[in-house]
Amino acid sequence: MAAAPRTRPAFLGILPLPERNAVVRALRTETAGGLVLLAATVVALVWANTPWSGAYERIRDFRFGLPALGLDLSVGHWTSDGLLTVFFLVAGVELKRELVLGALRTPATAVLPVIAALCGMIVPVALYAATVTAGGGSLRGWAVPMATDIAFALAVLAVLGTHLPSALRAFLLTLAVVDDLGAILVVALFFTGGLNPAALGGAAACLVLLHLLQRFRVRGWWWYVPLGLVAWALTYHGGVHATVAGVAFGLILRTTRDEGESASPAERASHLLHPLSAGVAVPLFALFAAGVGISAAALEAVFTRPEPLGVVLGLVVGKTLGIFAGTYLAVRFTRARLNPELAWADVLALAVLAGIGFTVALLIGELAFPDPAAAEHVKAAVLTGSLTAALLAALLVRRRNGVYRRLYEEETRDEDRDGVPDAYQRTGAAES
Template structure:
């Protein structure tokens, strides 16, 4: 049976996409899903290594320093992975953000409202819960940013394990939510974790970005222009006092997101295609390898639930993300022109909100920035790991049930088709039946 399209207001968030947009989205999902599996493996290796008889060797490798001292870049391995390799991750995040703003789901107010509100609430509520729990227990408010971010690679990997029949719109929702979430994380790093600014280096970094912009403006091609310039901008940003990952975001936002006449794809799309595997399978897992290795003794685990700072992280990620993302999405749909895709039910969004509590990569980074060393730092890292596992388990419980519902609907449609269309499959897929 063919249904007529009803023009009942603005287009739903993440409705049908053109073919090229679907292919681009599929490429992103494939890379992030694979990267999430590699990330999980790296985290497990780090935990086993740090809690084995070889724990001293883990710390030795992690704290080993190398690099040119004259350039202010004699850093530890952990520092290189956090400030250097994660810049590649944020470069790709900047490219994706630019694409979404220019020609994606964030390019029009009607489609942008729902994910933006959901993402912002999904950051504000966890931060607020952390401050409340920490203040109640007499802890430090410095870690308020730890539970605000979602790890898209880890979340998509969990979704890939669960999903066989879930709508593709659910994955697209998660991806768009993560893009806005990344922008919030970038802003937090720039505004709240920047100390002791060096105006000379900052000015030189801005001048480098201006040259980067001019090269884009005049359509100059060739990696030999951009790679050396990008490395210089990164080094200047690091020495300026601004967290070096901000340089990656800035360059990603400056890359052109629309193709020129005669181009098959934009320079941003081509760059993302090349860099996404490096980010997902190398940069982020190596960061996890040297950030996730925390002692998990009985005493350390007990501190997670008896110390205000790590307890605030757990509450923020597990409860705050669900309340913030789901509540924000519902409020956007209720009080703005944004509408949820008809393919999805609110139960799907609930599972997605639980999945957003997986805050692994950026949460660990914020933990290191807020608590550079000491017992609290180790407890906060352990809290991130535990909260991410709890969120993954909760999301798995909800989404597995939803997957079973969609599988049942798919089987009914197949049986109807085998019967020559005697039954109307549309009756099986109505919103009230989900």
């Protein structure tokens, strides 16, 4: 008897209900935070280009802290090394959730977004390297165009008033999570200096203690907050960018629920810290990182100097080509079946949208170019490339907005008002 033909896996089809609910919860905060981030960026740009720009620079460069502990930092430094650690902690939690419960938990579900994300990092780096090599520039900024800013991308979608189906949003979220992991590894491996083994050993001991606290189900913020602050300070003094401590904490927190638990430690931490990250930490970082003077000379430098031009091309062209080509090849390789309601134009729109690389790109730009003048040019390039990608993505998304809205309405319709969308009751996709 002939074997039944294997069902081709669906790509961008309807998500299982628990996964859909988790994505919706995660992205709701990101969307609101993205709008605050967008507002903070506009304020920074306007402020830095007014007669009050001197006040902006004085506030950004004002130093405070604990000199006795070697933590006398500027406001700008506190936002990038301090507040941004909260953002990376939440990113670590989200990465852990994806690895344990989400799209990255099995090779079959992980292969598509991982290949797409890897291609979306490799191609921008290659394009940047080719641009600066041809122009005789520096390779130091090779990692700047690697990462996608999910909050900024969702803010663009919110401004457009579009409703992407949850599968498209989940794919974009997974791309951003893998991008963040790549950026974290880049920061940890390539932007370290003057390593202090004793301090790093102390930070590692803090992480081991965190693991033990999680393993023995110890509860109470009075354990974890001081431990996190000590680990952060030791990482900073160890010569590794302090945000790495946040990622490590997020990855160690337990994601699965014990019997009788309403939420895991990772879920509780994300619930508490995600609004702080999206609504305070990232916007404040943007406020003091995106204040770039806009002038004819500055814009000319973006398109004439090899490093800024490489960043723009990496974000706008490299991200699009890398993610689209990687996704197409992965689908062909895995013989996945594209959701018949969607088209490859929708994947192209997501690939262009992923070219919005803001928060992590600005951070890596500051680390790669310590010279203020060079850093300003790279920041201007990040803003230019992200704005260009946002405008192009807006055109592509608006063309298909009618399709997205119809799919979103079908996916969320609940005529019997039982709390479970009708589509899941028809397909049986509500399995946990």
